[in-house]
Amino acid sequence: MHKNRLGELLVLNGSLSPAELQKALIVSKSTGKPLGRVLSDERIVNGSVIRRTLIEQFMLRSVMTSMTLFFSFAGIAGGAKTARAASIKDVPARVAFQQASAYAPMGQYPKLFGSTEKQSSSLTAFTKWTGMFERFDAALNTAGGQQQMTAFKAQLEFLRGLPVNKMVAGVNDIVNRVPYINDSQIYGQSDYWATPMEFLKNGGDCEDFAITKYVALRALGIPEERMRILILQDMQKNVPHAVLVVYTDNGAVLLDNQIKTVTNVERVSWYKPIFSINRDSWWLHTKPKGNVTVVASASR
Template sequence: MDSQYRGVLNGLKVRMQKNRLGELLVLDGQLSPSDLKHALALSKSTGKVLGKVLADEELVPSSVIRQTLIEQFFLRSALAILTIFISLGSMGAFSQARAGSAIKDVPARVAFQQASAYSSVSQYPKLFGSMEKQSSSLSAFTKWTGMFERFDAALNTSEGQQSMHNFKSQLEGLRGLSMNKAIEGVNSIVNSVPYVNDNVLYGKNDYWATPMEFLKNGGDCEDYAITKYVALRTLGVPEDRMRILILQDLQKNIPHAVLVVYTDNGAMLLDNQIRNVTPIERVSHYKPIFSINREAWWLHTKPKGNVTVVASSSR
């Protein structure tokens, strides 16, 4: 196992062993050790979960408890992803994708033209200065692969076809524009869709919606990113210029998702929390975890600086 990833994995394991809800709250100065001991005793005697006891006894604000529980979820997710990645690496899964191993190219079904309107990227800037390790094995990312399967099935229905027809009508005015103009237009169109939490729409904490579901119902951060990705594929932006990036919002201390587009001017961030398309180097409150597209995914670790992008475009 690569020593770099062994260290990251061990670090996450230590955090998961130590950072239970009560311990996290004590470490953050939100709860005293004596109050934690009292709350644990009440939890045991009443059968209530610790978070409920802390809120009922007014020892910790409910908003702080929710935020800490989100951090726990993030840590578990990060540990699971890294464990999968290292396991795949030990089996030699970091080689080039074999024929048929990538996800079906569903966005090509709705593209204005089959050929890409823009050239591919030859080199990539580091995202927030992070180091990257790539894998072509996507089977573990069931929310991502499942979205494509549902997207493909929806395109075989009259409702799905009409939804994409209406969406493409909105995109029509962006055809033939420079990549920068295209991504600005897509970002504006998609960001106008209302934000709605997954729990409200689907009764789940994390559901990756198809573009049709998002355009009909609204959605949360990854749904904005997915629909922007599909819109730009529709306009001819090639797969290798885009990734869905899962990151940690260091200001809100919660996971977040954005779309990254590699342009001739560097990596651009399309974010439902930021009104305008933004060069990635201008954003400092995000920490990348992993990024993914239809062909591969990348683990991001240890920020170390940045490099320039080398790319060319037909427009």
């Protein structure tokens, strides 16, 4: 059996997110502890779930290779009906200054870091992403949530109607002023996807910066199809990371809490993409020449 089969099965059954798997694999490698022990000790996955999955792993044995497992996941994702993209309410539209119809559709999307992309419109496994939208929508129905978003939009007001590059730079600068704080310090969880209101109140980590930038740019009229949250591996720090990608008429750019200025994707060489997602679809990023990377989701 491949060493990462347990992690892959936990991702497939929705018990583990790809970011959590990446972190746990790094800890396992550095400490020499088995992956299951790391997941249990860090309280990322319940022990009974790990035991049940280990039994499933034993029964599967070598019948399925990692490639087969990947395509099984792709088949499940493609056939799921309960969490299609259309089922996710367009919550960012509730806070928009203007409609996004002024922007021409993208004719072609540049490859991110030279990767090959496999697209699916099934968001079944991405419960952290879909759950964030549900909490965001609920918060907008409260007086406190409305006040927070009104105050945030006041900060964005001066960017309305500016060229895309100036809007993107302005949003990146505003959001990057929020303090970086680990999820475990705020929520007692290793990987929590915060709503913009939660992030603006408490601070947050990399995916929270990316989500709030995405909502801000949606409010300013940038259309959904021109943006993705990108989960990647920082090859210099050897840790998972998240950024916002915006597809401009001059190429794809990164809005990154680790980089002060907006940067063209082509100028960054130390990131390895894992998956990207927006409200419509998600994309698995693989190495050129058919080498498959880790299967990724944003599940609990």
